[in-house]
Amino acid sequence: MMREAIISFTLRVAEKITSKFGFDSIRHDMRSLSGVTAIKDLSLLSLRGKPALVACIVIEDLRHTEEIKVSLKAMLDNRYGITQSILEFETPSH
Numbered sequence: 001m002m003r004e005a006i007i008s009f010t011l012r013v014a015e016k017i018t019s020k021f022g023f024d025s026i027r028h029d030m031r032s033l034s035g036v037t038a039i040k041d042l043s044l045l046s047l048r049g050k051p052a053l054v055a056c057i058v059i060e061d062l063r064h065t066e067e068i069k070v071s072l073k074a075m076l077d078n079r080y081g082i083t084q085s086i087l088e089f090e091t092p093s094h
Contacts, residue, residue, distance in 0.1 A: 026053070029075060035059050035068045037092060044082075052084035058092055065089045 027039045038058035045052050053076060059068055069087055076082040 026076075026080060029079060030055065030057070030072060033068065033071050033075065035061070035064050036072075047084050050084060051080075051082050052086070053082050054086045056088045056090060059089055060091065062089060062091060 023042060023044075026044075027042055030036060030039050030042075036057055036059055040056040040058060041054070043054045045054065057068070057072070059065065068089070072087060073085055076085055
């Protein structure tokens with residue numbers, strides 16, 4: 001019973017975010033940041049009742065990973081209210 005309630009709540013939070021902004025909008029805004037070439041495997045979920053994002057980000061140069069990560073996290077928080085994210089980075093050749 002508790003597991004079903006948690007799953008239901010998680011889905012409602014994710015649906016609220018995607019209905020308000022949509023995956024395309026989030027993906028577009030992430031892709032627009034300097035150094036980002038593509039967004040793969042974008043998912044929204046709820047962690048402790050708050051929206052969270054998981055994504056694989058393709059960047060040209062892994063030496064800029066930290067700078068891009070900080071920019072992405074700030075944009076997600078400011079624009080979408082997503083304060084928790086798990087971001088994986090890879091290069092196009094990966």
